[in-house]
Amino acid sequence: MTSRWKVAGALAYRQMTVLIKNPALFLPPMLFPLMSFLAFAGGLSRLSQVPGFHYEGGYTSFVFVFVLLQSAAFSGVFMGFNVARDFETGFARRLMIAVSHRTGLILGYALSALLRWATVAIVLTIVAIVARMKIGGNGVDIVGLYTLAATLNFAGVLWSAGIALRMRSTQGAPLMQTPVFLALFLAPVYVPLALLQGWIHAVATANPITYLLEAGRGFLSGNHDVVLLAFACGVGLGALFLVWAVLGLRRAERAAG
Amino acid sequence: MIGTVAQVLEIARRSVVRTLRQPAQIIPNVTFPLLLLAINSNGLRAATHLPGFPTNSFLDFFIPVAFIQGALFASGTAGVDLARDIDNGFLNRLALTPLRRVALLLGQLGGAVALGTIQAIVYLGVGILAGVRFESGVAGAVLLFVLAVLLSLGFGTLGILLALKTGSGEAVQSAFPLLFFLLFLSSMNLPRNLISIDWFRDLATANPVSYMIEAMRSLVITGWDTQALALGFLFTILMIVLGLVGSARLLKTRMART
Numbered sequence: 001m002t003s004r005w006k007v008a009g010a011l012a013y014r015q016m017t018v019l020i021k022n023p024a025l026f027l028p029p030m031l032f033p034l035m036s037f038l039a040f041a042g043g044l045s046r047l048s049q050v051p052g053f054h055y056e057g058g059y060t061s062f063v064f065v066f067v068l069l070q071s072a073a074f075s076g077v078f079m080g081f082n083v084a085r086d087f088e089t090g091f092a093r094r095l096m097i098a099v100s101h102r103t104g105l106i107l108g109y110a111l112s113a114l115l116r117w118a119t120v121a122i123v124l125t126i127v128a129i130v131a132r133m134k135i136g137g138n139g140v141d142i143v144g145l146y147t148l149a150a151t152l153n154f155a156g157v158l159w160s161a162g163i164a165l166r167m168r169s170t171q172g173a174p175l176m177q178t179p180v181f182l183a184l185f186l187a188p189v190y191v192p193l194a195l196l197q198g199w200i201h202a203v204a205t206a207n208p209i210t211y212l213l214e215a216g217r218g219f220l221s222g223n224h225d226v227v228l229l230a231f232a233c234g235v236g237l238g239a240l241f242l243v244w245a246v247l248g249l250r251r252a253e254r255a256a257g
Numbered sequence: 258m259i260g261t262v263a264q265v266l267e268i269a270r271r272s273v274v275r276t277l278r279q280p281a282q283i284i285p286n287v288t289f290p291l292l293l294l295a296i297n298s299n300g301l302r303a304a305t306h307l308p309g310f311p312t313n314s315f316l317d318f319f320i321p322v323a324f325i326q327g328a329l330f331a332s333g334t335a336g337v338d339l340a341r342d343i344d345n346g347f348l349n350r351l352a353l354t355p356l357r358r359v360a361l362l363l364g365q366l367g368g369a370v371a372l373g374t375i376q377a378i379v380y381l382g383v384g385i386l387a388g389v390r391f392e393s394g395v396a397g398a399v400l401l402f403v404l405a406v407l408l409s410l411g412f413g414t415l416g417i418l419l420a421l422k423t424g425s426g427e428a429v430q431s432a433f434p435l436l437f438f439l440l441f442l443s444s445m446n447l448p449r450n451l452i453s454i455d456w457f458r459d460l461a462t463a464n465p466v467s468y469m470i471e472a473m474r475s476l477v478i479t480g481w482d483t484q485a486l487a488l489g490f491l492f493t494i495l496m497i498v499l500g501l502v503g504s505a506r507l508l509k510t511r512m513a514r515t
Contacts, residue, residue: 041454042442190304200296
């Protein structure tokens, strides 16, 4: 166990070093959530006046939770690109030869994704506070919100790592990000679930991201809603994609001979 | 003069063929704006209940955004392709031939315009099938198509400009979010008069992309709005001219270096 965590720690350290030295890799995952937040909070705030829109925290808080979850998921997905790049450059093959517990590699990439997202989340939160986001929840609620987002980050990195370990090429990038993008935007992004109509309401109701979003918004406003279901969805997605990533690792091992 | 036209056509043919030979590039570029259109036209439908919202259909309101997104993607393709030419030395070899710089510049935009044309046809077709009705009639749909193709040309010149400035495909791709930022800070989601945050409304008002969207939108939901159309075409043509002039200056430097 100790060895597995040593591998994870060393890989996470290496990933963070690469990231710090390459702003081109670091900036897009940072800019996209900020862009989304500014566009949604600034451009769509009038939506809070739509009849039936009931959210105590105001529109800035309403969209902040979505953007926070989006940043968590995409920080995970972007780490999948790194896994694929490591295979393309041959670094991943050398790693697989060198380490005794290869599942430590998956943990290492997951830890890197979490650290990467933490920096994005800090900047995003500061920007949101400057934009006068209302926080109705207490400290425990806020911890709950960020923990929920972390589960999505974990699920995101394991999903994309699973693809990267199978394809071992950055050409798999669209396959990593498109389903995540769709899952996120097929949730109640701009208005509450009750205000969605037609097919998108049916899809959003069946979408686990919806419950993470609703629970997150509940945490931020201080009015808890669907918390257990949200954590079940988050942890469930994480567990499912952990199996997916480990099976991908086994396939990569077989491919390496 | 005939020689220059022939050179433009030859470079354009190469650019178009190179673009069309990459389905992995075309398919996401065409489908991604359609996905966003499907999601946002339903997800933001509640906005039509706001007092003063200009139409009952968010699809009608939002469809111009698909054309702009498509043009932005086409600009990325044009920029990355030229950056690749710089990177692999193709531009250096061209510098040894009698090819005129203007021919290279205009020809390189062929791929972006071809992709923009395909996108415009697809978005118009899908929009009409999904129930978009043009208040300006068939002539309005044709004018929207023309504006969409001009936008592909305009954003294509920005892609070329970025490629010539940086000479790197990665740098062009990294700058791409900044172009997208222009779209995000526009009146893409709500009419400017319904944007309640002052700083955002001011930014959207100062953003030329708002006028490009509003020109297209006017053809769908208003009819013939001369002011909106004049502003939309003005900013589009201005973007093309500035992009071409800037690219020509950069190309002069880059080809002189070779």
